[in-house]
Amino acid sequence: MALSTEVRTPSDQTEGSRAQVIRWLKALGEHVEQNEPLLEVETDKVTVEIPAPISGVLREILKEPNQEIAPGEVLGRIESEEAQGGPAVTTESAGTGGSARVAHADADPHAGARADTRAAGPQATRVSPAVRRLLDEHGLELAAIEGSGEGGRVTVNDVLEHLAQGASSRRVPHSATRRRIAEHMVRSLLHTAPHVTTVFEADFSAVLAHRERHREQYAGRGAPLTLTAYILAACVEGLRAVPEANARWTDEALELFDQIDIGIATAVEDKGLIVPVVRNVAALSLFEIAVELQRLVGLAREDRLTPAEVRGGTFTISNHGVSGSLIAAPIVINQPQVAILGVGKLQKRAVVVEESGADRIAARPRCFITLTIDHRVMDGHRANRFLEVLVQRLESWPLE
Numbered sequence: 001m002a003l004s005t006e007v008r009t010p011s012d013q014t015e016g017s018r019a020q021v022i023r024w025l026k027a028l029g030e031h032v033e034q035n036e037p038l039l040e041v042e043t044d045k046v047t048v049e050i051p052a053p054i055s056g057v058l059r060e061i062l063k064e065p066n067q068e069i070a071p072g073e074v075l076g077r078i079e080s081e082e083a084q085g086g087p088a089v090t091t092e093s094a095g096t097g098g099s100a101r102v103a104h105a106d107a108d109p110h111a112g113a114r115a116d117t118r119a120a121g122p123q124a125t126r127v128s129p130a131v132r133r134l135l136d137e138h139g140l141e142l143a144a145i146e147g148s149g150e151g152g153r154v155t156v157n158d159v160l161e162h163l164a165q166g167a168s169s170r171r172v173p174h175s176a177t178r179r180r181i182a183e184h185m186v187r188s189l190l191h192t193a194p195h196v197t198t199v200f201e202a203d204f205s206a207v208l209a210h211r212e213r214h215r216e217q218y219a220g221r222g223a224p225l226t227l228t229a230y231i232l233a234a235c236v237e238g239l240r241a242v243p244e245a246n247a248r249w250t251d252e253a254l255e256l257f258d259q260i261d262i263g264i265a266t267a268v269e270d271k272g273l274i275v276p277v278v279r280n281v282a283a284l285s286l287f288e289i290a291v292e293l294q295r296l297v298g299l300a301r302e303d304r305l306t307p308a309e310v311r312g313g314t315f316t317i318s319n320h321g322v323s324g325s326l327i328a329a330p331i332v333i334n335q336p337q338v339a340i341l342g343v344g345k346l347q348k349r350a351v352v353v354e355e356s357g358a359d360r361i362a363a364r365p366r367c368f369i370t371l372t373i374d375h376r377v378m379d380g381h382r383a384n385r386f387l388e389v390l391v392q393r394l395e396s397w398p399l400e
Contacts, residue, residue, distance in 0.1 A: 003080040005054045007038060011071040019043035020068045020176055021075065026058050032078060039075065042176045044307045046274070056080045066176065134159045181272050188335045193249075193374035197329040197342075200387040204346055204365045206397040213399060223290035228319050230394065231343060232262055232289050236282045238390035239315060244378050245339040245371075245386055246314045254377060263313035263334060264293065266300040267323070274300045275334060277313040313337065321345035321367055330372040338377040339386075342370040 009019065022040040026032050037049040038058070060077040063069055131154055135142060138159075145162045147154035156173060189195060207230045218225040239246040239260055248255040260282045263275035276296035281289065299305045316334045321344040331342045346367040353362045369391065373383045 004059060004077045005056070005080065006074045007050065007053060007076045007078060009041065009069050009071055009073045009075060010048070010050060018068060018180070019071075021063050021065050022047055022176055023065050024058075024061060024076075025049075026052075028058055028061060030058055032056060032058055041069065042180070044310045046305050046307055046310060047303070048307065050075070052078060054078055054080055131156055131159055134163075138163060175271070177271050184335070185332045189330070189332050192335055193333055193338070194376060195330040195333065195372055196375045196380060196383070197331075197370050197372045198380055198383045198387060199327065199329070199368055199370050200384075200391050201366055202369050202391045202394050203351075204367065204394065206399075207394055208365055210397050210399055218287060218290055221287065223287055223294055225286075225290055226293065227346065228264065228317070228343075229286060229290040229293055230397065231317060231319070231341070231390075232264075232278060232281055232293070233286055234390045234393040235262060235315065235317065235341065236260055237393045238386045240282075241389040242378070242382050242386040244382065245373070247338050247377060248314075248336045249338055249374060249377055257314045259314070261312055261314045263310075263316040264296065265316060265318040265320075265334075266297050268300055268303065271303065274305065274310060275313060275316060276300050276305055276309050277311070316340045317343065319343045327368045327370060329370055331370065333372060333374055338374040339383075340372050341390075342372065344368040344370075 019041050022042050024039045025037050026039075032038060032052040032055065034053065034055045035051045038052040039050050040047050041050055042048070056078040058076060059079045061075075062077075063073070063075045069075065134140070134156065140159065140162070142154060145154050145158050146152075148158055149155045160173075204227070207227065211225050211227070211230075215225045243256055244254060246257050246260055248257070259280050261277050261279050262281050263277045265273050265275050268274050276299065278284075278289065278292050278296065284292065296305070296309065299309065313334065314337060316337060318328070318331050318340060320328045320331070320342060324345055326344045328342050328344070331340050333340050344367045346365055348363045349366045350361050351364050351366065352359050353364070354360075369387060371383045371387050
């Protein structure tokens with residue numbers, strides 16, 4: 001009797017979020033080993049590998065790339081190696097959740113779903129149905145296209161780039177992450193929250209003086225002392241002064257959070273913005289904040305964040321100034337949060353300062369800081385109060 005085991009979406013990794021298949025790492029009829037990565041699923045902008053629950057042969061693929069899936073949904077079936085012939089009996093696998101890890105999603109989301117060989121010899125590669133269709137539509141030979149995928153495999157983007165040579169434009173398919181970001185931004189800005197932005201300017205002289213004195217010490221202990229760490233710490237006082245900024249809107253009430261969990265918008269090349277969350281910031285010292293920041297940003301840029309590390313934020317910081325921006329408004333609120341802080345480029349500016357009762361012009365390191373709010377939750381004067389407290393904290397940072 002042949003035994004088949006269901007491959008299911010892990011509930012612990014996808015509960016409460018939208019998820020979709022990115023690609024199958026094995027083709028129909030291909031042998032798999034137990035706990036070997038079988039397919040990739042994207043949830044909360046991170047890619048999770050689902051391992052094979054048993055060793056055997058992949059006999060069914062029920063969900064194709066780019067299809068949305070629900071927690072616990074059956075994605076495919078593996079036939080056990082112990083099959084003796086006869087009708088199959090289906091059993092559920094209890095171990096499909098596994099320990100999830102994040103992997104790089106291929107440019108061709110259909111890779112591995114099915115296989116086809118169009119080239120002979122050492123250059124033979126498997127191609128997806130999408131690649132096969134493009135080759136047929138345009139009368140192309142696989143051997144004429146240089147593959148950028150794993151093992152030299154030709155991807156959809158490779159074919160499109162080949163077609164675009166000599167043309168005035170080319171089409172680049174949206175990645176699953178880019179589509180998810182687009183949906184989230186449109187829903188937040190146009191269908192959920194009325195956005196209002198207020199702008200303050202902060203002098204970072206005190207922060208830079210403290211950083212200069214302690215940077216080597218922090219680095220020696222394994223934590224680079226970034227300006228973002230200071231901003232995180234200052235946000236704690238702002239959120240304590242204006243607790244409704246650390247909240248979630250519901251139709252019945254405003255849900256205020258006691259714990260401050262701040263997301264840091266992090267740009268990841270070819271993937272977009274990922275927002276890892278620093279937990280319980282109010283309980284952390286500046287050094288501990290710096291350590292956690294380094295860990296999370298490093299994982300984000302290596303594409304190794306877990307879904308748990310990007311969920312549950314109560315407030316978000318977008319330090320868009322690192323790429324040269326002075327002001328960005330409005331920065332779209334990361335729903336279901338109600339506010340997002342924007343930090344512009346730090347640069348020396350000429351300002352009027354008062355010394356011994358007289359005004360003079362001086363150069364000071366300053367940047368614009370914005371707070372974009374959900375106007376349903378708070379009014380402008382409360383947003384101003386938040387920034388007033390935050391700026392005062394930054395400008396009065398003690399040297400020791």
